[in-house]
Amino acid sequence: MKPYKFVKHDIPALEDLRGTDTYRLFDNRHKLSREEKDRLFRDLQTNSYSRMGIPLLGWMFPFHDVLRTFLVKLRHYGWCEVYAPDRTSIRSYYGYKVLRIVLLDKQAA
Secondary structure, eight states, X not given: OOOEEOOSSOOOOGGGGTTSHHHHHHHTTTSOOHHHHHHHHHHHHHOSSOSSEEEETTEEEEOTXXXXXXXXXXXXXXXXXXXXXXXXXXXXXXXXXXXXXXXXXXXOO
């Protein structure tokens, strides 16, 4: 899937975003390092537009093909469904608050 425009107003061309971290993350999404997986999960958790994509200047960068579905039990919060590249990125983001992580889908990592 390619990045798509999700706003109605004028936005910069997709080629103008080639130097950004999000664009580089999207280009290398099948060969992510540990730091890039942690950054991807952090960016997914801190945006309010999409659970499986990162918005940038009116463009949505979807990461459906590299994310897996997990059920996570958090201390003082309960169970929540999250999309993440792996369990390690969930643990590095939430830290000691994670009590349990369950993989919901069986697709290959």
